[in-house]
Amino acid sequence: MPSRKIHFQSPRQLSELYCNQEENLELLESTFPVKVVCRDNWVQIEAESEEAIQAVADVFELLLSGREQGLSIKNADFKKTVEGIAQGQKGDLASLFEGGSVIKTKRKSIVPKTLGQKSYLRSIFENDIVFGIGPAGTGKTYLAMAAAVSMLIEGKVERIILSRPAVEAGETLGFLPGDLQEKILPYLRPLYDALNDMLSHSDIEKLTERGIIEIAPLAYMRGRTLSNSFVILDEAQNTTSEQMMMFLTRLGEGSRMVITGDLTQVDIPKSRSSGLLEVKNILKGIKDISFHFFDASDVVRHHLVQKIIQAYDRYRGDTRQ
Structure with missing residues (x-):
């Protein structure tokens, strides 16, 4: 029976490619007519045909290519490749x-950590409107911010506009204490945190004063046309249907939009439908509009965050049955 042995730099490198999960090797054997054995720093593939052997070799070759670029291979990446x-x-x-995916900003270079993140970044650079939908910790807002800063530095856009609906406290801004800046800051803090990772504090202050970076609540977008801008709407699950339509129709010449949100974290009243949930069906299939869905496998925070999200997904599935 034909066979091939492929060697890797170390046992750890090999185990990282199949996530150290026997079930992933079993997936190879159930998908292709092969027998796969992993030991130390090598994998041996046996099959009746060279074609089947080559298919499995291609899987490992692609995963290795991704790993060498900094991707953290997840089970979902392995399955997608197979x-x-x-x-x-x-x-x-x-x-x-393959191909470069490093986003360069003034303070650091940012590399997508999962195949899902890499696909998301590609969508952002190839489409005028992109929706990033998924759980916390998947990098959907952070990567959008990195792309925005990168495009501003390269002169591809003239402004960055960052927005969020301010509904988490269940109060209107007018009833909150303090001046306008003090009222909106808690809602926009995550956007500032991401910016601080990519630009110096003095650069942020200077660009904000000149209106090149603008951070504002969603309510302040009404009536505007946003041209030559990179516009990000964060926490979009908390928009109403009317707010979502209002925001999307602000798109002007030379601009692009990224809308991010987590449909499991809707804070608007149950009597109102989430604009993010609704828009999935309304805009599906329109050219230059892309929907990217993250799942727990794309979480890049503490390893327990992924397990927590999966546990909640199982719980919600059980209670719906």
């Missing part, structure tokens, strides 16, 4: 795994 190879999509997968 399915893609089985469906003859090696070329498409290679273009996703």
